[in-house]
Amino acid sequence: LNMDKDTDIKQINNNINVIIYRLLKENKLKTKYRGIYYKPTKTLFGETTISNKYLIEKKFLKDKEGNVNGYIVGAKLYNMIGLTTQVPNITDIVTNECKYHKIFYNNLRVNILKPKIAINNENYLYLQLLDIIENKDNINIEVDNFDEIIFKIIDNSNLEFEKLIKYARITKNKKAIEMLIEIAR
Numbered sequence: 001l002n003m004d005k006d007t008d009i010k011q012i013n014n015n016i017n018v019i020i021y022r023l024l025k026e027n028k029l030k031t032k033y034r035g036i037y038y039k040p041t042k043t044l045f046g047e048t049t050i051s052n053k054y055l056i057e058k059k060f061l062k063d064k065e066g067n068v069n070g071y072i073v074g075a076k077l078y079n080m081i082g083l084t085t086q087v088p089n090i091t092d093i094v095t096n097e098c099k100y101h102k103i104f105y106n107n108l109r110v111n112i113l114k115p116k117i118a119i120n121n122e123n124y125l126y127l128q129l130l131d132i133i134e135n136k137d138n139i140n141i142e143v144d145n146f147d148e149i150i151f152k153i154i155d156n157s158n159l160e161f162e163k164l165i166k167y168a169r170i171t172k173n174k175k176a177i178e179m180l181i182e183i184a185r
Helices: 002-025 052-061 074-080 124-134 146-156 161-170 174-184
Strands: 030-033 036-038 041-043 046-048 070-073 091-095 102-105 110-113
Touching: 002 036, 052 070, 052 091, 052 110, 070 074, 070 124, 074 091, 074 124, 124 146, 124 161, 124 174, 146 174, 161 174
Parallel strands: 091 110
Antiparallel strands: 030 036, 041 046, 070 091, 102 110
16 A cells, blocks of 8 residues: 555656656746746846745745744844945855754855744744844944944834843853843843
8 A cells, every 4th residue: 555655656756747847848937946947927128037035035034824934144134234234145044944053055145054943933033133142153243333223123123122031041142141131221
């Protein structure tokens, strides 16, 4: 009985591969990278391709249901929030999709990192802020009002200090705990 299931699965996979091959041959599908296909759309400027930003979001930042399972860290995030003018060539992402310590995807120009705790809709902003405070990559902060910017992020995102301290303790982020106590005063 198990052999029939295995045979059925192999047959289904073979059928899918044949269908994909036909669609590629008929130019109804295009290959972005090995194993990643997309349906091209025609514009005035020619055919469009699927963007790396879209692939990164779908693969590392959100799951199929739209739940958060990752977030951007490092120089890219620092640039996005105005802490540095550095524009990194590679994006660092902490994601539940990373099973090992660190993996580099050359095609997408991303490093994916394993989170200290599982990321979800409720905790990702807290964890991202703690990573900003920790600054483990020693990114040059080009502003004088770092504490004010952190406080503004906490305020604008409606983050609770108690939860920030809780997640800082869970992730053993001593630098964040010290800074949060300083900001709270």
